[in-house]
Amino acid sequence: MFADFDPLDLKPGQMVSHWRIVRRIGRGGYAVVYEVEKDGERFALKLACQTERSLDPKQTDARAQREAACLQLLKHRHIIRMRGQGRWPDTLSGFHYIVLDFVDGYTLARWVERTHPTPHEVVVLFLKLFDALEHMHGKNVFHRDLSLRNIMVTKDGEPVIIDFGAADYATAEDLTDGPLPPGTPRIRSPEAQAFWDENRLKPGARYTFKATDDIFALGADLYDVLTNPTPTRGESRPLLGNMLMTPPTPHRANGRVPVELSAYAMKLISRDLEVRPATAKDARRPLVDLARFEGDDWRESGIHPASAQLPPEPGEGEPVPVEAREAEGPQEPIPSHPLPVQVAPADAAPVPSPVQVVPADAAPVPSAAGAGAQHSARRAWLRPVFVGPLALSVFAAVVAASLLHRPAQPEPPPVARSAPAEQPRASSPLAEKPTSRPERLASPLPTQKEASLSVKLPDNSPTLTNSVPDPQQAQRGNARRALIKKCAALVASVAWLEAGCTGVQTRPDPEPCPEEAVKAMRQELGWALNTNDAPFILLDVTKGSAEEAREQPDAVWKDGPVTGALIRPQGKAPAGMRIDGHLWTTGDRIYGRYVRAHLPGGRTVPICLELENANDLGSEKREGSKPGAPVASKVSETRAVERWR
Structure with missing residues (x-):
């Protein structure tokens, strides 16, 4: 019976107990809300079921029952009124629903x-x-x-x-x-x-x-x-x-x-x-x-x-600001005063206008004309701010690509000099995050900036010495090819992470999970393998917390190592336990394998945990995804496995 319908997408005319579906109003973290009708009256019906925004799906039914219990205690004209509740389609084991007044x-x-x-x-x-x-x-x-x-x-x-x-x-x-x-x-x-x-x-x-x-x-x-x-x-x-x-x-x-x-x-x-x-x-x-x-x-x-509440119109020939198009763009500060804007044509798309914070001792804007002049000046000032970093990013990408595709320059003849002091290793970007982000992990993981696509150079790549082979260059090329082969052999393993291997473009092949990982998952973590009873995780702690994922559920992803966290306890593993892994983002879905868990006390154990969504391997790419910048949820179901799929 449950397979005959999708609770997230009931169609007009379908019946939920005595209520007829009119339309879907929306969905939240734990339920989907429909407008329903009975005896000519309109109501809202909230059906508790797991949605793509659920952060703890096992609590969905319990939260629905708690909501009903709270509403039963309240009777006030400015609080939504509950008119009934039940389970559907089965009165004992079906989805819990509550019927509420419809607020027009x-x-x-x-x-x-x-x-x-x-x-x-x-x-x-x-x-x-x-x-x-x-x-x-x-x-x-x-x-x-x-x-x-x-x-x-x-x-x-x-x-x-x-x-x-x-x-x-x-x-x-x-x-x-x-x-x-x-x-x-x-x-x-x-x-x-x-x-x-x-x-x-x-x-x-x-x-x-x-x-x-x-x-x-x-x-x-x-x-x-x-x-x-x-x-x-x-x-x-x-x-x-x-x-x-x-x-x-x-x-x-x-x-x-x-x-x-x-x-x-x-x-x-x-x-x-x-x-x-x-x-x-x-x-x-x-x-x-x-x-x-x-x-x-x-x-x-x-x-x-x-005028401050009308959709703004970009100036003639002026590109739409980056932050108005990109979900991952820089955050805008608090609007400190309403900005005068032009009335857009009926078919113009609304575009947010850049705003600025007024100091505490600044006076309110005296007139629309004055504010308009300030707004124009601000846009002129912001243009190089956006264009500058964009140009630097393009330049850096071109330089990086040329270095990857070009053999290294031959070194000059050796000269007598003292040995250079060993340079300290660059710190992880995790250590540079604001205090609202998680602290840097002690594990020797490569950072997001260190991860890049593996590029294999042709064996006959020309050099800058008139095609004359250089022994040192050949030695470095051989070492690089050896590292690529080594990383291919170690892919999705703890040794692969520790070797500092860069990202790969394709989804890794199926292979058995190491015996020590299977043992650790069963005995130390208490996880059931190859079942749906597996951790629900935050993919990358640098993208924000689980609470922030509820407000902004999606993020732009790229290939490379990540450190995730359990959103809720699973077996013997506590909520918040860190897990290290890797994402592959260039295929039809985003695939992820997590291979190491950080236990309380600092000890680590190997694991085999892969992303899945509704029993499908990987995480679904969402609307707005672009080549090289796929968009997907910050949270995901997983599966603890004995064999990578």
Whole structure:
């Protein structure tokens, strides 16, 4: 019965129990949501099943049951209402589903762009949200992910808190495998972020979520509503709880924000718990007074100028900035004030406009004309910034290719000189990452920069000495060919990693897994081999954490060695255990083999762990992949094997 349908793609007209599918609304980490109909009324049906964004698929059903338990405790007009639940297609073992009220409206982010709210309308909306939060906390329920996308606003202007998939209540069993619960990094409180920084590599550490964390999250939403005119465009913004400096006040970033509302928003996101409201009731009370304020600046003018919310148009003959096209481009800073833009034609694609951070003591932009001039100057200044590194990258690639395809120059006659001092080995890029990235590993792995495609030179390659053979050159060429043969023999083994072999272009051949690896996986790690019960992993720890993968699930990959990590415990292996391996990205899929595990205490053991997705070998390439720059998920299923496939 289960093989007759795809729960991720139910078609209009199909029935789930008594509800008829109308359309699919969307999918998240643990469920897919459909609009359904029964007796002429519309509802939302959330079907719990593993999706491509699931970070811990074994907890999918448990999280669905917890969401239903939380919703059963809550009855508030600004909290989504559950109308029923069950299992389907089998009432005992089928997928768990919950039926919810259908909210006809926008996400809070879209509401900002579509309705151009005034400061008064923003205050009234957040007054209702904090009233709902007070009810929620009164029932000992924490939402834990109050992001802009998890707050809907009806077309009548009424807010509704949705998606309790990450929620928790006082007596619930702990489902989190990592230090922090699932959530949106942008709205994470400073105390939660500090706990993450200190405990991200400690599998047993668990953060105790508090009311002040939900209050900070709503405060972060208010800050973004007041300072970001286009929150749906997906510009990367720094974590409010992890900034080295206090962010500019909303009034300084956007002169249309009244000073009183700006000061209130800064209290909600204060790092000082003595300043931040301790309860939702305390946070709600100032909004009652702010809602009484009169004047055009409160009740007539939109919080953002309409021009700042229109799709920008590139200048004539000006190329689209790289960061607007590439998913892996540089992050844009916080928009500190709305930028005037031109109205694009109806068929023009929206292109994000570069922005800059205004210093804390800078005055708001006085006029649209002045800001437009600054914007043009900024684009002229940014052009060499993007073009320069691009030109250097192309030049470096040409030089590298010429060195690979060209035999080395003959050395000059030897002269008497002292022996050169041994040069220290270049440090790994892992050691140069910011502190938010994992620390450098002690294992002697080649770095991403050291990995390159293997190129075999023809035996008759000409030299720069009028084709006269050079003995030293021939000796070096033979040594290089010997290394290539050695690496081919050691491919996907611990010895291959330690030999410093570079990447290869093709997927490695099937071969048996070493006996010591099979023994280590069974006895020391407690893994079942050749089954679906295998670790769920983060492919490369340098691409960010599992929490960040939830917000930005994809990355651009290239051939070379990687160090991944277990997202959840598996057998005797703890969550966060590092694993060393290699990726091959030039085929139809991305293939990966992990050959070494770092046990607690520093000891390493060999393993044979390969990437797979829904029983298919390798990870699927996603939309946006280009030759040499494939796009794929940062997380993946794996299979522990006795023989490489």
